[in-house]
Amino acid sequence: MSGTILGVSLTPHHPLLDGRTGDSALVTAYSGTRPERLPVWFMRQAGRSLPEYRASRAGTAMLDACLDPDLASEITLQPVRRHGVDAAVFFSDIVVPLRLVGVDVEIVPGTGPVIASPVRTLDDVARLRDLGPLDAARLAPVTAGVERTVAQLDRTPLVGFAGAPFTLAAYLVEGGPSRDHLAARRLMHADPAAWAALMDWTAEVTGAFLAAQVTAGASAAQLFDSWAGALSLADYAAHCAPASARVLAQASALGVRTVHFGVATGELLVAMRDAGADVMGVDYRLPLDEASARLGGATPLQGNVDPALLSAPWDVLEAHVRDVVRRGAAAPGHVVNLGHGVPPDTDPAVLTRLVQLVHTL
Amino acid sequence: MSGTILGVSLTPHHPLLDGRTGDSALVTAYSGTRPERLPVWFMRQAGRSLPEYRASRAGTAMLDACLDPDLASEITLQPVRRHGVDAAVFFSDIVVPLRLVGVDVEIVPGTGPVIASPVRTLDDVARLRDLGPLDAARLAPVTAGVERTVAQLDRTPLVGFAGAPFTLAAYLVEGGPSRDHLAARRLMHADPAAWAALMDWTAEVTGAFLAAQVTAGASAAQLFDSWAGALSLADYAAHCAPASARVLAQASALGVRTVHFGVATGELLVAMRDAGADVMGVDYRLPLDEASARLGGATPLQGNVDPALLSAPWDVLEAHVRDVVRRGAAAPGHVVNLGHGVPPDTDPAVLTRLVQLVHTL
Numbered sequence: 001m002s003g004t005i006l007g008v009s010l011t012p013h014h015p016l017l018d019g020r021t022g023d024s025a026l027v028t029a030y031s032g033t034r035p036e037r038l039p040v041w042f043m044r045q046a047g048r049s050l051p052e053y054r055a056s057r058a059g060t061a062m063l064d065a066c067l068d069p070d071l072a073s074e075i076t077l078q079p080v081r082r083h084g085v086d087a088a089v090f091f092s093d094i095v096v097p098l099r100l101v102g103v104d105v106e107i108v109p110g111t112g113p114v115i116a117s118p119v120r121t122l123d124d125v126a127r128l129r130d131l132g133p134l135d136a137a138r139l140a141p142v143t144a145g146v147e148r149t150v151a152q153l154d155r156t157p158l159v160g161f162a163g164a165p166f167t168l169a170a171y172l173v174e175g176g177p178s179r180d181h182l183a184a185r186r187l188m189h190a191d192p193a194a195w196a197a198l199m200d201w202t203a204e205v206t207g208a209f210l211a212a213q214v215t216a217g218a219s220a221a222q223l224f225d226s227w228a229g230a231l232s233l234a235d236y237a238a239h240c241a242p243a244s245a246r247v248l249a250q251a252s253a254l255g256v257r258t259v260h261f262g263v264a265t266g267e268l269l270v271a272m273r274d275a276g277a278d279v280m281g282v283d284y285r286l287p288l289d290e291a292s293a294r295l296g297g298a299t300p301l302q303g304n305v306d307p308a309l310l311s312a313p314w315d316v317l318e319a320h321v322r323d324v325v326r327r328g329a330a331a332p333g334h335v336v337n338l339g340h341g342v343p344p345d346t347d348p349a350v351l352t353r354l355v356q357l358v359h360t361l
Numbered sequence: 362m363s364g365t366i367l368g369v370s371l372t373p374h375h376p377l378l379d380g381r382t383g384d385s386a387l388v389t390a391y392s393g394t395r396p397e398r399l400p401v402w403f404m405r406q407a408g409r410s411l412p413e414y415r416a417s418r419a420g421t422a423m424l425d426a427c428l429d430p431d432l433a434s435e436i437t438l439q440p441v442r443r444h445g446v447d448a449a450v451f452f453s454d455i456v457v458p459l460r461l462v463g464v465d466v467e468i469v470p471g472t473g474p475v476i477a478s479p480v481r482t483l484d485d486v487a488r489l490r491d492l493g494p495l496d497a498a499r500l501a502p503v504t505a506g507v508e509r510t511v512a513q514l515d516r517t518p519l520v521g522f523a524g525a526p527f528t529l530a531a532y533l534v535e536g537g538p539s540r541d542h543l544a545a546r547r548l549m550h551a552d553p554a555a556w557a558a559l560m561d562w563t564a565e566v567t568g569a570f571l572a573a574q575v576t577a578g579a580s581a582a583q584l585f586d587s588w589a590g591a592l593s594l595a596d597y598a599a600h601c602a603p604a605s606a607r608v609l610a611q612a613s614a615l616g617v618r619t620v621h622f623g624v625a626t627g628e629l630l631v632a633m634r635d636a637g638a639d640v641m642g643v644d645y646r647l648p649l650d651e652a653s654a655r656l657g658g659a660t661p662l663q664g665n666v667d668p669a670l671l672s673a674p675w676d677v678l679e680a681h682v683r684d685v686v687r688r689g690a691a692a693p694g695h696v697v698n699l700g701h702g703v704p705p706d707t708d709p710a711v712l713t714r715l716v717q718l719v720h721t722l
Contacts, residue, residue, distance in 0.1 A: 182704055185669035189677050229625060232646045232667075264590060267627050267646065285593045285628065306593075308546035316550050343543055 020150075021157040021219040026087045029333035030220055030257035030279050032300050038325065038334065039086035040358040041159070042351060043261075044341030045079035046091040049348055052078050062107040063099050066092045069144035076149045080156055083352045084359075086335075087157050087220070090146060090213055094163025094224060095171065097209035100138045101131045103172075111177065118175035120187065122194040128172075128201050134208040142209065143216045150217035157220060159259070160213030160251075164225035165202040165243035166236075172198065181230045188239045195239060203243035207250045214254040221251035222259040222281065225272070229264030236268050241275045248276040259302055263340060269294050284308075284339025289327040300333030305354070307338050310346045317350070318357060325361045381511075382518035382580040387448045390694035391581055391618035391640050393661050399686065399695065400447035401719040402520070403712060404622075404642075405702030406440035407452040410709055413439050423468040424460050427453045430505035437510045441517055444713045445720075447696075448518050448581070451507060451574055455524025455585060456532065458570035461499045462492045464533075472538065479536035481548065483555040489533075489562050495569040503570065504577045511578035518581060520620070521574030521612075525586035526563040526604035527597075533559065542591045549600045556600060564604040568611045575615040582612035583620040583642065586633070590625030597629050602636045609637040620663055624701060630655050645669075645700025649688040661694030666715070668699050671707045678711070679718060686722045 021027050025039035047053055056075055057065055065071050075091040095113045098105045104116035119125060136143070150158050166184075171177070173184040188195045210221050223244060228236055248258045260272045261281030273280050273295055282291045282303035291301060305324050309317045321336075328334035336358045342351065382388050386400035408414055417436055418426055426432050436452040456474045459466045465477035480486060497504070511519050527545075532538070534545040549556045571582050584605060589597055609619045621633045622642030634641050634656055641660050643652045645667035652662060666685050670678045682697075689695035697719045703712065 180668070180701065180704075182669045182672075185667065186672055189667075189670055189681070190673035230646075232648070234648070264625050285591075287593070287595070306546065306550075307541070308543045309550055311543075311547055312551035320550070340541065343541075 021155055024086070024155060024157050024219070026157045026159075026335060027219055027257065029335045030259070030300055032332040034333065037086070038336060038358050038361055040336035040355050041085040041087040041089060042079070042083075042338050042342050043089070045083065045085060045351070046075050046089060047342060048344035049342050049346040049351070050078055050082065051348075052082070062093060062109075063096065063105070066096050067099070067141040069141055069148055072145040073148040073152070076145075076158070077152055079351075080153065082348060083355045085355055087159050088149060088153055089159045089161060089222075090149065090218065092142070092145075092161070094161075094168060094206070094226070096142065097134055097162070097205040098168065098172070100142075100209070101128075101134050101205055103128070103131070113171050114176045115172055118183070119169075119172040119198060120183070120194075122191065122197060125194055125197040125201060128198075134205045136212075139208065139212040142212050146213050146216035146218060158213075158218045159220045159222055160210055160218030161222040161224060162206045162210035162213075162247065164223050164228065164240070164262075165199050165206060165247065166228055166231070166240040167224065167226045168202040168206055169195075169198050170227045170230075172202070181227055185230065185235065188235060192239075199240065199243040203246045207247040210247060210251050211254060214251055214256050218256065220257050220259060222261060223247060223251075223277070225260070225262040225265070228262040228268055228272070231268070233267055233271060237271050241271055244272075245275040252276065252278070261302070266291070273299055279333070279335070281337065282339065287327050288324060288334070289330040292330040297330065298332065300335070301328060301331040302335040302337045303328075304339035305336065307340050307343050307346075310338075310343065310350055310354075314350075314353070317354070321354060321357055322361065325358070382516055385447070385516060385518050385580070387518045387520075387696060388580055388618065390696045391620070391661055393639075393693040395694065398447070399697060399719050399722055401697035401716050402446040402448040402450060403440070403444075403699050403703050404450070406444065406446060406712070407436050407450060408703060409705035410703050410707040410712070411439055411443065412709075413443070423454060423470075424457065424466070427457050428460070428502040430502055430509055433506040434509040434513070437506075437519070438513055440712075441514065443709060444716045446716055448520050449510060449514055450520045450522060450583075451510065451579065453503070453506075453522070455522075455529060455567070455587070457503065458495055458523070458566040459529065459533070461503075461570070462489075462495050462566055464489070464492070474532050475537045476533055479544070480530075480533040480559060481544070481555075483552065483558060486555055486558040486562060489559075495566045497573075500569065500573040503573050507574050507577035507579060519574075519579045520581045520583055521571055521579030522583040522585060523567045523571035523574075523608065525584050525589065525601070525623075526560050526567060526608065527589055527592070527601040528585065528587045529563040529567055530556075530559050531588045531591075533563070542588055546591065546596070549596060553600075560601065560604040564607045568608040571608060571612050572615060575612055575617050579617065581618050581620060583622060584608060584612075584638070586621070586623040586626070589623040589629055589633070592629070594628055594632060598632050602632055605633075606636040613637065613639070622663070627652070634660055640694070640696070642698065643700065649685060649695070650691040653691040658691065659693065661696070662689060662692040663696040663698045664689075665700035666697065668701050668704050668707075671699075671704065671711055671715075675711075675714070678715070682715060682718055683722065686719070
């Protein structure tokens with residue numbers, strides 16, 4: 001499999017894609033059937049818990065690392081080599097598409113993404129649109145990073161990912177991380193036209209970012225709506241889900257399964273699935289059997305080992321993982337993952353042991 | 362009504378208490394019937410949104426202000442004078458009982474409570490217990506502040522409040538605010554004996570703090586479990602609710618209605634009521650008719666105007682408030698409030714106008 005072949009535009013269930021990873025444990029579970037081996041990977045597995053990551057990243061700003069194809073590829077591969085997980089997840093960040101179109105955004109250590117000029121009006125959104133589309137030329141570092149990664153992954157699938165339109169919009173409106181997302185939720189109601197225009201724009205750029213990863217060889221696409229838990233169901237359904245649905249449909253049309261994940265979104269679970277996701281990621285708060293029941297037992301699930309238990313004594317963690325797997329059996333397919341990202345202070349040896357345990361279950 | 366009379370220990374439904382505020386709109390609604398006037402107050406109404414508060418607080422650290430009876434009383438009364446709300450809420454902080462027993466805690470502006478020595482082991486909890494009980498002598502500044510307040514409130518009820526044991530424990534274990542409360546949730550599972558001892562201790566001190574406010578004249582008691590939304594229902598029910606139940610029972614035994622509130626706790630709503638609360642506070646995420654249905658239609662509700670809309674155009678806010686009131690009619694009693702605290706940048710005139718609107722509904 002070469003970069004040239006991966007460079008072609010993939011049609012739904014493209015045979016090249018199916019031939020490489022279509023029978024992998026991950027894609028099988030995402031497709032709603034039970035593979036021989038229970039698949040497992042970890043959100044933020046490529047990151048600060050690994051000493052080799054800290055060595056690779058030393059001296060390079062986060063977004064610069066994401067946009068260096070060799071470095072992003074190396075970091076993406078590190079946890080696959082070390083842990084033997086069933087999927088790689090592309091090393092990137094949800095604000096990468098903002099940077100690629102020219103938004104002044106930095107990831108400030110200890111804080112998170114900081115946007116120099118918050119977006120608060122219809123004119124502000126027009127200025128975003130004036131930056132031009134996220135086209136293939138701008139996406140080249142992402143495409144190159146994914147191509148280099150899949151060329152080395154062989155039959156291990158790569159999960160591409162992007163932030164959902166609401167979560168990107170929340171960063172743009174607030175200017176950075178926020179606990180209550182008051183400014184974003186205010187704009188949604190106080191100026192519905194500006195909000196709709198902003199969601200159109202974020203859906204376009206984050207959709208292009210996700211589609212580029214799939215076109216370049218990612219075998220699945222995960223949409224992260226990190227902040228959707230701040231919303232009522234009514235606000236989510238009316239003002240956010242339609243834009244997420246467009247992004248998910250764009251990825252689905254490229255022939256991959258889509259995964260949708262949010263934090264503290266138990267109340268939104270069905271609405272997030274109904275936005276067009278094949279698989280629902282579930283955070284640690286909601287047991288998988290309960291999640292499956294809410295979804296009518298028809299949706300494959302990903303999750304939901306509690307990250308807080310990664311540093312508990314092994315017997316406590318093991319009992320919890322076995323419980324997660326037992327509850328996950330209620331769903332038509334289950335990919336073991338955490339119920340949130342890997343905490344930076346996690347002992348990598350625990351993650352490796354957890355993969356080994358899951359593979360015996 | 363004098364401080365002397367208020368100084369006596371109140372029995373359930375004590376006639377002195379009933380005589381002063383028992384027929385108030387607030388207590389009537391909390392008791393599950395509909396008063397003539399729909400009552401309204403705002404969480405954090407005594408605080409940074411008011412210029413008179415900023416003037417009073419200037420140069421005084423937050424916890425010092427809480428423990429100055431004259432200042433705490435003045436700040437408590439400010440929003441009652443300005444807005445004509447149906448209740449005062451005592452100006453204090455959930456970490457005040459920690460300070461009163463001698464825990465080294467400061468409220469750092471822009472950050473929140475910071476604990477000098479985080480609590481991580483059974484020995485650490487033993488050191489907390491070595492500080493001695495939160496007795497009447499230590500509680501004197503709180504008692505004095507409440508007595509001075511109710512003496513000036515006349516027939517307007519005062520709501521006393523305290524942090525729930527889990528939320529206090531989360532601060533103690535993390536050492537400060539946290540997004541995921543990983544350390545607290547880890548301790549809960551990794552060292553159940555230390556966790557249980559910590560919950561016993563926090564229930565004692567926060568229970569004593571709440572009971573002191575009621576004994577000194579508060580007409581209702583609200584328990585804030587600010588961080589409970591970080592928990593699964595199973596963890597909440599097994600490891601946190603019993604301690605909250607003890608605090609609620611202690612306040613109930615003093616003859617006042619209890620209110621229980623958390624953020625993003627729709628999944629925990631029934632469990633939090635079943636911990637022994639008379640009234641459930643509901644955050645802005647969950648519509649009140651849906652909340653009432655989950656509670657079997659038998660529980661009075663408080664809430665849940667979205668704070669994000671306080672800075673929206675008036676017609677948007679008014680339509681939202683009318684919707685909240687319409688949905689709240691599903692409950693046997695409804696006290697209008699916000700679905701979270703007053704944002705510091707709120708225009709106080711909007712709050713006054715909102716009170717006037719509610720009083721016409």
